[in-house]
Amino acid sequence: QSRTVSGTVTGSDGATIPGATVLAKGTKLGTSADVEGKYSLSVPEGTTTLVFSFVGYDSREVSIGGASVVNATLKVNPTGLDEVVVVGYGTQSRRDLTGNVATISGKEIKTLPVQSFDQALQGRASGVQITTPNGVLNAPPVIRIRGVNSISLSGAPLFVVDGIPTFSGNNSAVANVPNNPLANINPDDIESIEVLKDASAAAIYGSRAIGGVILITTKRGRKGQAPRLSFDNWVGVTQPVRLLKVLNAQDYVTIKNEAVRNLNDNRVRVTPPGQPLPTPNVEGFRIGQDANGNNIDTNWYDYIYRTGVSSNHNLNFSGGTDRTTYFTSVNYSKQRGMLKNNEFQRYGARLNVDHKLFDRVTVGTNVNYSNTRNDSPNSGSVGDAAFGTAGLGRLPLVLQPNVAPFNADGSPNTSGAGLGAGPNLNPTTNAPLVGNFYNPVVDLANNYFTSESNQIQGSLFANWEVLKGLNLRTQYGIDNITFEDRSFLTSIAGDGFATQGSASNFLRTNKRWNWQNTLQYDRTFAEKHNFSVLLGNEQQQTDVLRSGYNRSQVADPFFTTIQGNFTNITPSGEFQGANYLVSFFSRVNYNYARKYLLTATARRDGYSAFARNNRFENFYGASAGYVISEEDFWKNSALASKVDFLKVVGSYGNVGNFQGIDDFATQQLYASGLYGANPTLFYSQAGNPNLRWEIGRKTDVGLSFGLFGSRLTGDVTYYRNLIDQLILPAPAAPSIGIPNTAGPGNLQNSILANVGSMVNKGVELNLRFNAIQKTNFTWTVSGNLTTLKNEVLKLANNDQSIPTATSGLETVNFTTVGRSVGSLLAVPTPGVNPLNGQRLVQRKSDGALIQYNHQGTSGPGSTGWTLVSTGANVPAPSQLADGVYFGPVLPTWYGGFDNTFTYKAFDLGVFVQFSGGNYIYNGTKAGLHDQRFWNNASDILERWTSEASGNAKYPRVVYTDNVSNGSALVLSSNVEKGDFARLRNVSLGYTFTSGLLSKAKMNSARVYVQAQNLALLTKYSGVDPEISTNGASNTGAGVDRNSIGQARTFTAGLSLGF
Amino acid sequence: LLTLGTLGCSEERLNPIPKAQISDTVSFDTPARIMLQVNGLYRYVKTGGFLGGRVQVHSDIRANDFINRTNNGVTGLLVWNHTVTEQSQNDVINTWGFGYQAINQINVFLDGLTANTGKYTAPTFPATFAATALGYEGEARFLRALCYYHLLQFYARPFADGNGSRPGLPLRLRGETNNDNNALARSTVAQVYDQILLDLKFAEDNLPLTPAAGIATTRAHRNTAIALRTRVLLTMGRYADVITEANKLVPAVAPFVAPTGVPHALNPSLPAVFTSGTTPENILSFPFTAQDAPGTQNQLAFYFLPPPLGNGEYSLNPGAGGILNDPRWAATDTRRTNFVQSVTSGTPPSTEFYLRKYPTGTPYTDPAPVIRYAEVLLNLAEARVRSTNTVDPQALALLNAVRGRSNGGTYTAASFASSNAMADAILLERRIEFLGEGLRNTDLLRLLQPIPGKSSVGAVNPTDALYIWPIPNTELAANSLMTRN
Structure with a gap:
């Protein structure tokens, strides 16, 4: 005998809860609420109680008595204490968790105008520092979980999608266009993102967990859920912000001619009496006129930046019966950046299915296919191109404003590879002044750099519940990506000029299979002893192949693809790698x-x-927690009303790292090349057979709490991550001539060895406060803050200094013992000598002030540098001898601050990301004050001109002087603090009420507008304090060299549910 | 679970063998592989950043025959300006690094050649392989001498300064496969030259007299070693020894054709010496192909040719002191008519002059010259004049052979007031003849002459620190026994 009970499940916030689970207590009978939160359940006789539950709400038991209508109101559980947290190879309730795991809900990021979900995680979780290195679309963000976790290997986290580790980082073979494989995952498909930070949580990923682990769980259908269709769209515009001010044509001519005049003056002054005076350099900078007789005054930004229009469309369909659940989606995204020709496009489709095959056997599959294509011009911001003469970040800063981009006949103004001279004469030769920088209109109109990827991620799993609580599970997954990267350089001018036009194509395949077998046993003894035991084996094989070719000397300008005809062909980018990981856990x-x-x-x-002897390593983690608030004494005390939840946890363990080590790094190898037309064989790799794992020893102590009925919840954690056996480039004297695996023409001044040690430590704080919970108005504020102190403890030897060059040319980062990794080394300058306008530098050996006068000294030992006190010639200062350290380059504090307001159907989100305590080397600023023919920042007008200038901001300008500004000598005047707060996201939405919806046969509808990067509060003078010209380099952070900053994006969106 | 355990690990997958590289355990297993390694040594020496282009460019632009046009710090601006520092990447650090990388390739090969002797047996190896191996050793040691010689020219004081007693280079003669031997002090200049001469003597004794077809100008043979020896001895100022060596290659009277081995002689057409690089005059030139190109910003033509074929990094100095402006370089001289290109542009028009010795644009396959017969002739001529202190008749004949070939006019004994005047004429001839071939720096330094100034750049005196380059900071940082210049 049974009867039917029905009702509506509502949340304490008033909204119905579609999908809420309803169980007859003591039975297996249950159902889920429909889209309107209504349920109907046939309950057997004897059932007295129903159990209502749903993620994000406190479960509730309701006595039914004899009623046939039972409505339940579930209390919103903003603490997430009972939410299910995905951990490695399983799930756990947050209440029971002793490891440190941050969860970011897919909802928080799904509408953000990003290419890959990881770009949207900034400031969202404590301990997770994410830097957007530049404003190029699909550039992988730099993710550092609790500091920098390696020096020469990758310190990036491991990304695991639905249990299968996937590829991350820039995989493009064409330097100018980045390709982050994580962009193949549709952000709208993501249910949640978990970040495993401490040893306890991450040790299950053992050897790959030193940089933390990020687990991505995609959406699935829910049991008993009525079919549901969601349609989400947004459109947006992207614009540049904070572009740096440079001189106009008139000021440029004034400054450069003044510089020539000053140089002439210097040269005359140093000519000994009786010697003929040197031929004066020509004041060759002039204002030119265009065909209409107007003065030429080019704003180069106009030819490089634009307002980019983007749109994103997502359609998904999900549902479930008792036995089968499904989620399927398709998506299309087309995003245009603020840089011309910068465009990202994705098509994707996903199918996730779970099916109960037999009572005790479940099978399921996840399949995702995605095609992404990224187009980027040469921005100079990715791929070590900071000093390139084609970089669009740099060109508008240096190009002469008195030169026109086009000739009178409409053709681009070029001379050789570079921009045409325009009206300027070379002061030294009196010939037209041809620079080495390119005319960007040629590159933008003709050249292209694209990276396209096709990725299939698929896995199949089966779970057999052998006994109650004992589950045997197997999962086999593949993750295959094919990249086709293409570039074309026109012969007209620019980088393709010397090769008379060239094209490159690269094909790369990343193939991976991963097979996991686990046995999980969950059992409760004597009601209170809860056990959960997992045993597992995992194998993973990864094969990477890349081949490519370059063709040059285009046969006819008609050909702009590699399939056209070219005279020469050379192989390029050949690569073969294979690795295998086997684990027991x-x-x-x-x-x-x-x-x-x-x-x-x-x-x-x-x-x-x-190598064989060092191949296997054991990793472990242990943690303990004590939920004090569960103790009776606590529950019975007065405190309990204030502090309703209190847990202390601690963990320790060790994890490893090999990510980024070459597949054959321990072998002694020979490679083959060419000598003229003949093949060669040469010693190519001095492998180190003694290499072994990097080991991270992680310690955590934490406290979680819920106050005032969990209105205020939070946690605070102290972490310490000691990384031992760091694989470092142990110095190899250049004179021992160790080969570089890249072959002849590539220096190799080091050999990898496990010699270093480094520590990251700090405190993480998360707070969440339901400030106002009224029926019509709510305000939730949450924030997180992380502090970080990084210190290098040991390198190959105590005084080893590991330099990290920016794009191979300028070295400002040095990693040394006792300092934070990659600290900046700059020569201290107190400014400009008010008496003569010369750059002052403080010499380290004796603290004396010395000054630089470009080509303005003579006599023995003449270097341009003289002692201020006596005027005597002195040797030039050097960065190594006279530099002082500025650091750290990693923020010492960072976090996010999120406000959510709802008023009736409106919702407003205000999200601020902040970070600081770090130093930035503003190399762009050095270039902007260089006294070659380059254009200058407009504040060069505040240069020293006479004693009346007093303490001028910039030295007296002298033509070709590249020392006083910091181009040739790294100066402290270009080192700045990097503190900032960014209004990263503001969103305003309106959710339509159900009355309107039902007329339109809709379940839900929301419209919203959003702004990204609306405001930036910083004293940093460069374009963007987040810039990382050296990308994800562990030791090269904090450098801003000619990179483009982040854009500002406005979007408007519409989400519909049927 | 046991089943899972065994399923769960694949020993084969744990030991992957690279498919595009060869293990050191098998690299000496066949005669073909060893021969490929010999090719590999040449490839390393002709690295674009070393003797494949940059060494030649840097040697010439230090002096006053070229003007830097593009102000590009990557293409030799600091060398031209004499503002290199121990941190200068594209010249000071790279030249040193690439030179020593080549030396280590050679040393690793020499060690391997000896260590694997046990493998040189039939049927894989022919019975004659022992002799072949000696020839390979000769080639390797020839190349090592070449590398050390060129490193000395940049990083050590000239032999003439203290007769070689000044600090030279760390003399690396062992193959290095790890960084256990970072520390090594500098030998003296004389000690390094001694090793160079020792290697060249070995090469001379063991290299084939006549090389196989097709490799006469791209691989070393006996005359190559002798020719380089004349250059080395001239650089040391050992004029009598130059004469002894050069006499092996140069008959007493015209026609000047090498009497034994490869019959080197002046090629009637000079342009072909630089385009094909395989004339009898070319003793050693490093070849390039589209697939084995010099590399970005290393190509000789890229530096010297004006656009569109080159990038016009350097034009010929039209000012006083520059060779272009020297009245002794006749207007009819085919080295001027063939190799000087003028380009007029701008308003008002102005003219710039470029060296057109390397005429081929992309992919820049003109060979990089190392040594040619004309140099041996002028080495001998100079040595005779300086050792006899006379207006030596053979020297006059040799000088005229070079000058006359290019219609530069000929000298008579009466042209020279003194032997010094004749020596100066030979130096002038070398400047004209070898313009852009990388000999100028040595020709100034070996005689302790100042490096003349040009344009806005002043002269550098032999007493100045920057007369030679600084030792790279990378070496100073890692080699605890290294000392600064």
Whole structure:
């Protein structure tokens, strides 16, 4: 005998809860609420209680008595204490968690105008620092979880999508166009993102967990859920902001001619009496006129930046029966950046299905296919191109404003590879002044750099519940990506001029299979002893192949693809890699009455890149937690009304790292090349057979709490991550001539060895406060803050200094013992000598002030440098001898601050990201004050001109002087603090009420507008304090050299549910 | 679970073998592989940043025959300006690094050649392989001498300064496959020259007299070693020894054709010497092909040719002191008519002059000259004049052979007031003849002459620190026994 009970499930916020689970207590009978939150359940006789539950709400038991209509109101659980957290190879309740795991809901990021979800994580989780290195679309963000986690290997986190580790980082073979494979994952498909930060949580990923682990869980259908169609769209515009001010034509001519005049003056002054005076340089900078007789005054930004229009469309369909659930989606995104020709496009489709095959056997599959294509001009901001003469970040800063981009006949103004001279004469030769910088209109109109990828991620799994609580699970996944990267350089001018036009194509395939077998046993003894035991094995094989070719000397300008005809062909970018990882792991969770919590994890990993004796390593993690608020004494005390949840946790363990080590790094190898037309064989790799794993020893102590009925919740954690056996470039004297695997013409001044040690430590704080919870108005504020102190403890030897060059040319980052990694080394300058306008530098050996006068000294030892006190010639200062360190380059504090307001159907989100405590080397500023023919920042007008100038901002300008500004000598005047707060996202939405919706046969509808990067608060004088010209380099952070900053994007969106 | 355990690990996958590279354990297993390694040594020496282009460019632009046009710090501006520092990447650091990388390739090869002797047995190896191996060793040691010689020219004081007693280079003679031997002090200049001469003697004794067809100008043979020896000895000022060596290649009277081995002689057409690089005059030139190109910003033509074929990095100095302006370089001289190109542009028009010795644009396949017969003739001529202190008749004949070939006019004994005047005429001839071939720096330094100034750049005196380059900071940082210049 049974009867039917029905009703509506509502949240304490008033909204119905579609999909809420309803169970007859003590039975397996249950159902889920429909889209309107209504349920109907046939309950057997004897059932007295129904259990209502849903993610994000407190579960609730309701006695039904004899009623046939039972409505339930579930309390919103903003603490997420009972939310299910995805951990490695399983899930856990946050209440029971002893490891440190941050969760970011897919909802928080799905509408953001990004290419890959990881770009949207800035400021969203404590301990996770994300830097957008430049404003080029699909550039991989730099993710550092709790500091920099390696020096020479990758310190990036491991990304795991639905259990299968995937590819990340820039995979493009064409330097100018980045390609982040994570862009193949549609952000709208993501249910949640979990960040495993401490040893306890991450050790289950053992050898790959030093940089933390980011787990991506995609959406699935829910059991009993009525079919549901969602349609989400947004359109947006992207614009540049904070472009740096440069001189106009008139000021340019004034400054440069003044510089020539000053140089002439210097040269005359140093000519000894009786010697003929030198031929004066020509004041060759002039204002030119265009065909209409108007003065030429070119704003180069106009030819490079634009307002880019983007749109994004997403359609998904999901549902479920008792046995089968499904989620399927298609998406299309087309995003145009602020840089001309910068465009990102994605097509994707996903199908996630779970099916109960037999009562105890479940099977399921996840399949995602995605095609992305990224087009980028040469921005100079990716791929070590900071000093390129084609970089669009640099060109508008340096190009002469008195030169026109086009000739009178409409053709681009060029001379050789470079921009035509215009009216300017070379002061030295009196010939037209031809610079080495390119005319960007040629590159933008003709050249292209694209990277296109096709990725299939698929896995199949089966779970057999052998006994109650004992699950045997197997999952086999593949993750295959094919990249086709293409570039074309026109013969008209620019980079393709010397090769008379060239094209390159690269094909890269990343193929991976991953097979996991786990046995999980969950059992509760005597009601209070909860055990969960996991045993597992994982194997992963990854094969990467890349081949490519370059063709040059185009046969006819008609040909702009590699399939056209060219005279020469050379192979390019050939690569073959193969690696295999095998692991055995186990995890044991135990808790007593959810009060005393213990977790122990062990993993043994073997990796093919290491030599036989060093191949296997054991990793482990252990943690314990104590939920004080579960104790009776607490519950019965007065405190309990104020502090309703209190948990202390601690963990320790060690994890490893090999990410980024070459597959054959430990072998001694020979490679083959060409000598003229003949093949060669040469010693190509001095491998180190003694290499072994990098080991991270992580310690965590934390406290989580809920106050005032969990209106204020939060946690605070102290972390310490000691990284040992760091694989470092142990110095190899250039004179021992170790080969570089890239072949002849590539220096190799180091050999990798496990010699270093480094520590990251700090505090993480998360707070969430439901400030106002009224029926019509709510305000939730949440914030997170992380502090970081990084210190290098040991390098190859105590005084080793690991330099990291920016684009191979300028070295400002040095990693040394006792300092934070990659600290800046700059020669201190107190400014400009008010008496003569010369750049002052403080010499380290004796603290004396010395000054630089370009080509203005003579006599023995003449270098341009003289002692201020006596005027005597002195040797030039050098960065190594006279530099002082500025650091760290990594923020010492960072976080996010999120406000959500709702008023009736309106919602407003205001999200601020902040970071600081770091130093930036503003190399762009050095270039902007260079006294070659380059244009200057408009503040060069504040240069020294006479004693009346007093303490001028910039030295007296002398033509060809590239020392006083910092181009040739790294000066402290270009080192700045990097503190900033960015209004990263503001969104305003309106959700239509159900009355209107039902007329339109819709379930839900929301419209919104959003602004990204609306405001930036910083004292940094460069374009953007987040710039990282050296990308994800562990030791090269904090450098801003000619890179473009982040754009500002406005979007408007519409989400519809049917 | 046991089943899972065994399923769960693949020993084969744990030991992947690279498919595009060869393990050191098998690199000496066949005669073909060893021969490929010999080719590899040449390839390393002709790295674009070393003797494949940059060494030649840097040697010439230090002096006053060229004007830097593009102000580009990557293409030799600092060298031209004499503002290099121990941190200068594209000249000071790279030249040193590429030179020593080539030396280590050679040393690793020499070590391997010896260590693998046990493998040189039938049937894989022919019975004659021992002799072949000696020839390979000769080639390797010839190349090592070439590398050390050119490194000395930039990083050590000239031999003439203290008769070689000044600090030279760390003398690396062992193959290095790890960084255990970072520290090594500098030998003296004389010690390094001694090793160079020792290597060249070995090469001379063991290199084939006549090389196989097709490789006469791209691989070393006996005459190559002798020719380089004349250059080395001239640089050391050992004029009598130059004469002894050069006499092996140069008969007493015209026609000047090498009497043994490869019959080197002046090629009637000079342009062909630079385009084909395979004339009898070319003793050693490094070849390039589209697939084995000099590399970006290393190509000789890229530096010297004006656009559109080159990038016009350097034009010929039209000012006083520059060779272009020297009245002794006749207007009819085919080296001027063939190799000087003028380009007029701008308003008002102005004319710039460029060296057109390397005429081929992309992919820049003109060979990089290392040594040619004309140099041996002028080495001998100068040595005779300086050792005899007379207006030596053979020297006069040799000088005229070079000058006359290009219609530069000929000298008579009466042209020279003194032997010094004749020596100066030979130096002038070398400047004209070898313009853009990388000999100028040595020709100034070996005689302790100032490096003349040009345009707005002043002269550098032999006493100045920047007369030679600084030792790279990378070496100073890693080699605890290294000392600064």
